Amino acid sequence: MYKIKVNTSHQFEVTTKDTEALDAIESTTNNFHVLQNNKSVKATILSSDFNTKSYTIKVNNNTYNVNINDALDQQIEALGFEIGASKKVNNIKAPMPGLILEINIKVGDEVKEGDNLLILEAMKMENVLTSPREGVIKSVKVNQGETVDKNSLLIEFE
Structure with a gap:
């Protein structure tokens, strides 16, 4: 639902x-x-x-x-929790299965919140995954053209 x-x-x-x-x-x-x-x-x-x-x-x-x-x-909202700015995201996982169309960063790059990291094609849509925070890219675990499953590790931050 x-x-x-x-x-x-x-x-x-x-x-x-x-x-x-x-x-x-x-x-x-x-x-x-x-x-x-x-x-x-x-x-x-x-x-x-x-x-x-x-x-x-x-x-x-x-x-x-x-x-x-x-x-x-909906569960998070029902429990009264919100994802706050204080949460530190150390990695990005695939929100759904799909195909990696484009990777816009490499290891060692400094990124700002909102920067485009990669494009994931899923359900006939191109989805731009953006950086949830400022940081340095520690590792990129996927390659362009690779198919990923939901929750597959894509990017790690330092």
């Missing part, structure tokens, strides 16, 4: 079955043709941030800010 919030005002619940039934075809990178209730819809992913699970999506010339919370996010 996913909880989806659109423009911080509308909230929807979507099941895995709902996502599997979605009739969407990627026409070009980040551009999709969707059929819903026998109506054609054009959708474009303008930006995505996996750390905050937020996306900016343009649907038929209207732009929406979308946040997606999975079961773990």
